[in-house]
Amino acid sequence: MIKTGIILKGVGGFYTVLSEEREYVCKARGRFRKDGVKPLPGDIADFEDGYLLELHARRNALTRPAVANIDQLVVTAAFSRPAPDFLLVDRLLLQAAGHAIDAILAFNKSDRKDDKTLLAAEGYRAAGYSVVICSAKSGEGLDELTPLLANKTSAFAGQSAVGKSSLLNALLPALSLKTGDLSAKTERGKHTTRHAELIPLPSGGLVVDTPGFSLLETETIEPWDLAALYPEFKEYIGQCRFSECLHHTEPDCAVKAHMKPESSARYERYLIILEELTEKRRHRFD
Ligand code: GDP
Ligand code: ZN
Numbered sequence: 001m002i003k004t005g006i007i008l009k010g011v012g013g014f015y016t017v018l019s020e021e022r023e024y025v026c027k028a029r030g031r032f033r034k035d036g037v038k039p040l041p042g043d044i045a046d047f048e049d050g051y052l053l054e055l056h057a058r059r060n061a062l063t064r065p066a067v068a069n070i071d072q073l074v075v076t077a078a079f080s081r082p083a084p085d086f087l088l089v090d091r092l093l094l095q096a097a098g099h100a101i102d103a104i105l106a107f108n109k110s111d112r113k114d115d116k117t118l119l120a121a122e123g124y125r126a127a128g129y130s131v132v133i134c135s136a137k138s139g140e141g142l143d144e145l146t147p148l149l150a151n152k153t154s155a156f157a158g159q160s161a162v163g164k165s166s167l168l169n170a171l172l173p174a175l176s177l178k179t180g181d182l183s184a185k186t187e188r189g190k191h192t193t194r195h196a197e198l199i200p201l202p203s204g205g206l207v208v209d210t211p212g213f214s215l216l217e218t219e220t221i222e223p224w225d226l227a228a229l230y231p232e233f234k235e236y237i238g239q240c241r242f243s244e245c246l247h248h249t250e251p252d253c254a255v256k257a258h259m260k261p262e263s264s265a266r267y268e269r270y271l272i273i274l275e276e277l278t279e280k281r282r283h284r285f286d
Contacts, residue, residue, distance in 0.1 A: 042068035065196030076158035129233035136166035150203035157213035166209035
């Protein structure tokens with residue numbers, strides 16, 4: 001009987017497929033190689049008698065880590081060490097939005113909370129994002145993060161050393177057990193630098209075990225499409241005097257007229273990204 005499941009990992013030509021809470025190990029038929037399609041973790045596959053038969057169309061695919069069909073990006077920043085890079089945070093949120101991937105924010109290292117970063121976190125909350133203040137070290141906020149990961153496939157992304165791996169380990173006690181007393185991160189790194197893996201969470205969700213985020217499709221957001229990717233600006237677009245308003249220097253701009261004080265920092269960074277996209281576009285047609 002043909003079954004359908006989600007590929008959790010592929011190692012040495014063997015694919016582990018999760019279907020109705022059971023795991024099956026399958027090989028790919030030669031056809032996949034012929035078609036130049038490499039099954040990825042996250043792919044929905046039909047399989048039978050130990051063979052993958054068919055992959056369902058992908059909603060999205062990342063290259064680093066190589067996974068398909070991500071539902072949600074957990075954009076992770078730290079309160080300090082490293083100091084939060086909000087421009088990177090915004091870029092990751094935009095990348096996700098541009099590919100119709102949901103995004104939530106995790107501000108980690110809450111054992112080093114400061115008012116300035118808390119205010120920035122509030123800004124993202126005001127923009128409409130789910131924001132979790134958490135610490136992989138103290139465990140604060142993990143009970144808030146857990147339900148946000150339920151019944152979805154999530155990937156962590158963010159600056160190096162913000163604590164993505166630590167959060168994964170804190171959320172996945174089973175994984176830490178698997179890697180024993182040795183540094184769980186180093187161990188996992190060894191096994192998965194080449195092969196990302198989806199790990200089932202107790203809540204029913206799946207999480208990519210390798211942090212990172214880069215999309216296969218070379219994305220080009222047009223300058224005039226940028227503002228629509230900001231949840232806090234979206235509702236006013238279309239109310240500006242000019243239909244092609246970039247919400248910058250144009251008169252009678254509804255986005256600027258409705259700007260809340262807590263949006264101003266995001267807006268300043270919007271202008272930086274807008275300038276970059278405009279510049280890129282200029283070069284594309286040189
Ligand atoms: P990654 O590069 O984003 O995966 O970051 P890691 O998980 O490797 O963490 C980087 C460093 O931050 C490590 O030394 C962790 O022990 C530390 N770290 C992680 N979470 C916390 C936290 O909540 N509080 C503090 N103070 N340190 C943390
Ligand atoms: Zn406008």
